[in-house]
Amino acid sequence: MRRVNVAVVGATGAVGEEMMRVLEEVDFPVAKLVPLASPRSAGKEVEFKGEKIKVKELTESIFDEEDIEIALFSAGGSVSAHYAPFAAEAGAVVIDNTSHFRMDPEVPLVVPEVNPEDIAAWRNKGIIANPNCSTIQMVQALKPLDDIFGVKRVDVATYQATSGAGKSAMEELVTQMKDFFAFKLDESEHKKFPHQIALNVIPQIDKFMDNGYTKEEMKMVNETKKIMHKNIEVSATCVRVPVLRGHSEAVTVWFEQDVNADAAREALYNGKNIVVVDNPAKSEYPMPIMVVDKDETFVGRIRKDLYRDNVLHMWVVADNLRVGAATNAVRIAQKWLEMESE
Numbered sequence: 001m002r003r004v005n006v007a008v009v010g011a012t013g014a015v016g017e018e019m020m021r022v023l024e025e026v027d028f029p030v031a032k033l034v035p036l037a038s039p040r041s042a043g044k045e046v047e048f049k050g051e052k053i054k055v056k057e058l059t060e061s062i063f064d065e066e067d068i069e070i071a072l073f074s075a076g077g078s079v080s081a082h083y084a085p086f087a088a089e090a091g092a093v094v095i096d097n098t099s100h101f102r103m104d105p106e107v108p109l110v111v112p113e114v115n116p117e118d119i120a121a122w123r124n125k126g127i128i129a130n131p132n133c134s135t136i137q138m139v140q141a142l143k144p145l146d147d148i149f150g151v152k153r154v155d156v157a158t159y160q161a162t163s164g165a166g167k168s169a170m171e172e173l174v175t176q177m178k179d180f181f182a183f184k185l186d187e188s189e190h191k192k193f194p195h196q197i198a199l200n201v202i203p204q205i206d207k208f209m210d211n212g213y214t215k216e217e218m219k220m221v222n223e224t225k226k227i228m229h230k231n232i233e234v235s236a237t238c239v240r241v242p243v244l245r246g247h248s249e250a251v252t253v254w255f256e257q258d259v260n261a262d263a264a265r266e267a268l269y270n271g272k273n274i275v276v277v278d279n280p281a282k283s284e285y286p287m288p289i290m291v292v293d294k295d296e297t298f299v300g301r302i303r304k305d306l307y308r309d310n311v312l313h314m315w316v317v318a319d320n321l322r323v324g325a326a327t328n329a330v331r332i333a334q335k336w337l338e339m340e341s342e
């Protein structure tokens, strides 16, 4: 496969760093890697394939100057809103991790295990959007079940790690835990979360909307429909928990047909990039500590509803920085390159 010039926008961030790791691990055919960030980090070094590379400042003209073909963006919505069009104008395909373009009808929103064919619409604006981390792992688990039983409705409660809010949010949890052991937790600051996150759970991620749901919850509702091309009813409660890495989800799925746990387990077992860990007798089920640095979505606690034959419950866990961001973006890039090389 031909080699391409790749820019990582937000290369010093939690997702950007992971993107470079994944590109390296999958041996993506990179001709030149250009790490980009704000002037704060310009000149710092990042490591890629054993080489130290200087971070450059993100500018409007850098994509043209560096002859970039793939631009992986993860530096926040406003940065994507302003700079992604310059990258696309310079001829690059933008794979954007922020929420900015996700619901734009012209921009495909892609999880390669679910709707890879949508990548073809990248030419509309030169942009492909990466869904929200909690949506990605959920639709990956829904897809093999939908193919067999037809998903009608999903009720989900998430248990989301602090890394979902970036590097400084992880640091906030660690600092608060240190302060707890130094008996000064009451003096500890919280900037990234609306309340103390150490030894707590917070049933709010992002801002509340007029309908009583948060923006994060509405992302799960709207993105699931767009990715699965289906008017699935989704109701989400998104919760931040004091975990550094790995989002968990308790998912209740309502199907068009009756379902049984064994058939569902088998469908998931055959699902792409899904690992089933479901052995209650040995207390085996997915947990955040098991999924760090993994590129698969883990599913367990698969069981039928006690009252309804068409309802199933399951527990879905994945590394939010990988499956929920970097790995999904790199898989899109791989598919895009395959399609463009045909």
Ligand SMILES: NC(=O)c1ccc[n+]([C@@H]2O[C@H](COP(=O)([O-])OP(=O)(O)OC[C@H]3O[C@@H](n4cnc5c(N)ncnc54)[C@H](OP(=O)(O)O)[C@@H]3O)[C@@H](O)[C@H]2O)c1
Pocket: 009, 010, 011, 012, 013, 014, 015, 016, 036, 037, 038, 039, 040, 041, 042, 058, 074, 075, 076, 077, 079, 097, 098, 099, 131, 132, 133, 163, 164, 165, 166, 167, 168, 320, 321, 324, 325
């Ligand atoms: N964390 C997740 O699980 C996750 C999952 C999916 C999507 N996302 C999305 O990905 C984006 C980044 O998230 P993150 O968790 O990696 O955040 P992060 O750790 O805070 O990193 C932010 C990155 O963006 C760069 N940046 C900030 N302002 C910039 C500017 N004006 N110009 C150029 N670069 C700028 C920062 O560079 P400096 O070093 O120069 O500040 C840093 O590299 C967010 O939009 C987030 O919603 C995150």
